[in-house]
Amino acid sequence: METKDFLRTENYNLRLKPTGVRKIVNEFSNTLNKKVSYQGKESTWSYVIFLKVKGLAHYLTSKKEKLDFVKPEYEIERIDSYDIRQKMYVNF
Numbered sequence: 001m002e003t004k005d006f007l008r009t010e011n012y013n014l015r016l017k018p019t020g021v022r023k024i025v026n027e028f029s030n031t032l033n034k035k036v037s038y039q040g041k042e043s044t045w046s047y048v049i050f051l052k053v054k055g056l057a058h059y060l061t062s063k064k065e066k067l068d069f070v071k072p073e074y075e076i077e078r079i080d081s082y083d084i085r086q087k088m089y090v091n092f
Helices: 018-033 045-060 082-091
Strands: 007-009 014-016 035-038 040-045
Touching: 014 018, 018 045, 035 045, 040 045
Parallel strands: none
Antiparallel strands: 007 014, 035 040
């Protein structure tokens, strides 16, 4: 994200411009399309989420006795620094 992807309103709120929205949507789409090993196969995160929601529905309707939201574990790839995170927290 860049400064030009935001618009500051008259009451000092930040809003995303269409360029910023596109960047977020593209990044989210890329994340959902990444492959992950699940149940012995390579699946996309979007398919794993689908299976987890289906499992939740089965659990809520008593078709399943157990519910597992732990596996597969999502790993976050950080590209920021500790200093940047501290600056962000101070502003909130």
